[in-house]
Amino acid sequence: MSNSKRLRIAVQKSGRLSDDSIALLKAIGIKLNIRDRLLIAHSTNEPIDLLRVRDDDIPGLVMDGVVDLGFIGENELEEKSLERKAAGKPFEYETLRRLDYGGCRLSIAVPNEMDYDGVQSLDGKEVATTYPYLLERYFEEQGINAKAVMLTGSVEVAPRAGVADAICDLVSTGATLEANGLVEKEEIFRSKAVLIKRVGGDMSDEKQALINRMMPRVDGVLLAKE
Ligand code: PRT
Ligand code: ZN
Known part of the structure; x- marks a missing residue:
C-alpha cells in the first residue's frame, strides 16, 4: 500500500505517453527533477514522487495501491482490469480526468x-x-x-x-x-490517456488535499488547449 507521506504518481518512463504526461504535471506547477536513468523522480516544490515505469505496469500499481495516481492509456487500463478481474486480483480504480493526448x-x-x-x-x-x-x-x-x-x-x-x-x-x-x-x-x-486514482486503502487528508488542489489546475490546462 502507498503509505508514503508523499503523493506517488506513476508515469510511463519512455514512450508515447511520457512527454505529454510530464508536460501536464509541469503545466500545473509541479517542478520535477527527472534524471533519465532513475526509476523515481522527486518534485522540488510539492510532496510528490514520480514512479517512472513501463506503461503495462501502471494499472497494476494503481489497482494494488502501490501508487496513488497514474497516467495511462484506456486501452492498457481496460485490458489489465479485465485480466486482473479474471485472475481474482484487485481491478478497480477511479478515473479522475480523460486527457487530450494518447488518442x-x-x-x-x-x-x-x-x-x-x-x-x-x-x-x-x-x-x-x-x-x-x-x-x-x-x-x-x-x-x-x-x-x-x-x-x-x-x-x-x-x-x-x-x-x-x-x-x-x-x-x-x-x-x-x-x-x-x-x-x-x-x-x-x-x-485516450487518462489520469486515474487508486480506490483501495485510506488516502491521508494531506494527500487528498493535494489532489484536490491539482485537479482544477488540470482542468485549466485542458481548457486552455481546447
Ligand atoms: O515500453 P512501454 O511498455 O512503456 O511502451 P509501449 O511500447 O507498450 O507503448 P507505447 O509508448 O508505444 O504506447 C503507449 C500508449 O500510447 C498506448 O498504450 C496507447 O494508449 C497510446 N498510443 C496512441 C499508441 C498509438 N497511439 C499507436 N499508434 N500506442 C501504440 N501505437 C502503435 C501501434 O501499436 C502500431 O504499432 O503505433 C503503430 C500504429 O500507428 P499508425 O500511426 O501507423 O497507425
Ligand atoms: Zn507497454
Missing part, C-alpha cells in the same frame, strides 16, 4: 486479399493481438467463434508470417497497417 483506436485488420464480408468472416479464424481480453470480449459480444492469439510485439507481421489470419492492434494514422498490406475493418475500442 488511438484498437481495430481488427485483415490482409488486403482476404474476402471480408462483416465480422462473421472472422468465424473460426485466429487473430493476433496484444489485447486478448478486449478482443475476446468483443468476440463474445458479437457471437463470433474466433481465437485471440497473444503476441507482445510485431503484431502487424503475424498474418504474413503465417502466425494468424488477422490482427487486432492500436491504430492512429493507419500507416503501419497500410505498410503491412492490412485493411482496418472493425474498431473495437477507442482510447
